[in-house]
Amino acid sequence: MIAEPPESQAGGSPRPLRIIALANQKGGVGKTTTAINLGTALAAIGEHVLIVDLDPQGNASTGLGIDRRQRRLSTYDVLSGEAALADAVQVTAVPRLSLIPSTMDLLGLEMAMASAADRAQRLRRALEPLDRGEAQEAQPSTEDRRFTYVLIDCPPSLNLLTLNALAAAHAVLVPLQCEFFALEGLSQLLRTVEQVKGALNPRLAIQGVVLTMFDPRNNLSAQVVADVREFMGDKVYETMIPRNVRVSEAPSHGKPVLLYDLKCAGSQAYLRLASEIIQREGRLPAAA
Ligand SMILES: Nc1ncnc2c1ncn2[C@@H]1O[C@H](COP(=O)(O)OP(=O)(O)OP(=O)(O)O)[C@@H](O)[C@H]1O
Numbered sequence: 001m002i003a004e005p006p007e008s009q010a011g012g013s014p015r016p017l018r019i020i021a022l023a024n025q026k027g028g029v030g031k032t033t034t035a036i037n038l039g040t041a042l043a044a045i046g047e048h049v050l051i052v053d054l055d056p057q058g059n060a061s062t063g064l065g066i067d068r069r070q071r072r073l074s075t076y077d078v079l080s081g082e083a084a085l086a087d088a089v090q091v092t093a094v095p096r097l098s099l100i101p102s103t104m105d106l107l108g109l110e111m112a113m114a115s116a117a118d119r120a121q122r123l124r125r126a127l128e129p130l131d132r133g134e135a136q137e138a139q140p141s142t143e144d145r146r147f148t149y150v151l152i153d154c155p156p157s158l159n160l161l162t163l164n165a166l167a168a169a170h171a172v173l174v175p176l177q178c179e180f181f182a183l184e185g186l187s188q189l190l191r192t193v194e195q196v197k198g199a200l201n202p203r204l205a206i207q208g209v210v211l212t213m214f215d216p217r218n219n220l221s222a223q224v225v226a227d228v229r230e231f232m233g234d235k236v237y238e239t240m241i242p243r244n245v246r247v248s249e250a251p252s253h254g255k256p257v258l259l260y261d262l263k264c265a266g267s268q269a270y271l272r273l274a275s276e277i278i279q280r281e282g283r284l285p286a287a288a
């Protein structure tokens with residue numbers, strides 16, 4: 001039997017799905033900010049992006065303007081098998097950017113699944129229809145609406161939720177804050193990635209390390225950058241995200257910073273990061 005060729009976009013180039021987990025067990029390093037704004041930047045340059053909010057805090061959902069009453073179906077429902085992934089996908093105010101929101105229910109997931117043998121593989125299973133191009137954006141549109149990127153926003157812990165993300169992902173993107181203890185946590189995260197690779201997900205790779213909240217006036221910041229670049233080599237993106245007050249203001253308006261203030265240094269940095277990621281993957285830019 002002859003296998004069907006992969007379906008391609010209108011432009012003729014196939015656009016494979018890339019699943020990226022944003023993980024760092026250290027809290028407050030910019031995981032959620034990067035999920036929201038990298039997702040928005042990728043969507044702005046033509047990618048079809050799904051953000052999966054895997055943190056009970058629900059900051060990615062709030063930051064995208066989806067308040068608690070709007071979270072009818074959540075990542076909890078998907079992971080517990082009560083809802084199909086496609087039914088839990090919600091549109092956002094950003095064209096081509098969708099979200100599966102989270103609720104506090106996620107806090108109980110570990111308990112609820114304690115005896116389930118496949119408890120670390122729930123997200124991977126749930127995302128399988130996307131790999132087959134079945135689940136699409138909910139937005140009415142005439143263009144090809146299959147997702148090309150899934151960004152998973154992990155909680156600040158190496159718990160069952162993060163394990164689900166690492167088991168489902170092609171690669172891990174590590175946001176690292178430019179501060180003194182940055183490297184300590186990184187070694188532990190890299191060990192966990194190796195363990196997951198061996199036990200659950202052989203394809204798992206390091207997508208890259210993005211330095212966040214960089215302050216050029218701070219000597220310590222510059223030293224941390226040098227140390228991380230020495231330790232991780234070219235896995236560290238050229239693009240650094242500067243500390244920028246507009247980035248921190250945007251979530252309280254329920255908006256990505258790119259919608260809140262496109263011209264600010266933070267927005268421009270996230271646009272550069274999106275281009276750098278696409279370039280490094282050797283993808284052709286999507287025809288927006
Ligand atoms: N580039 C930046 N400039 C200024 N503030 C920033 C920047 N990036 C993130 N912040 C702020 O730092 C705080 C932590 O960021 P964020 O919530 O993205 O981190 P996190 O790693 O997702 O945290 P958690 O571990 O709690 O999930 C937030 O208040 C956010 O607005």
Ligand SMILES: [Mg+2]
Nearest residue numbers: 031032055059
């Ligand atoms: Mg977060």
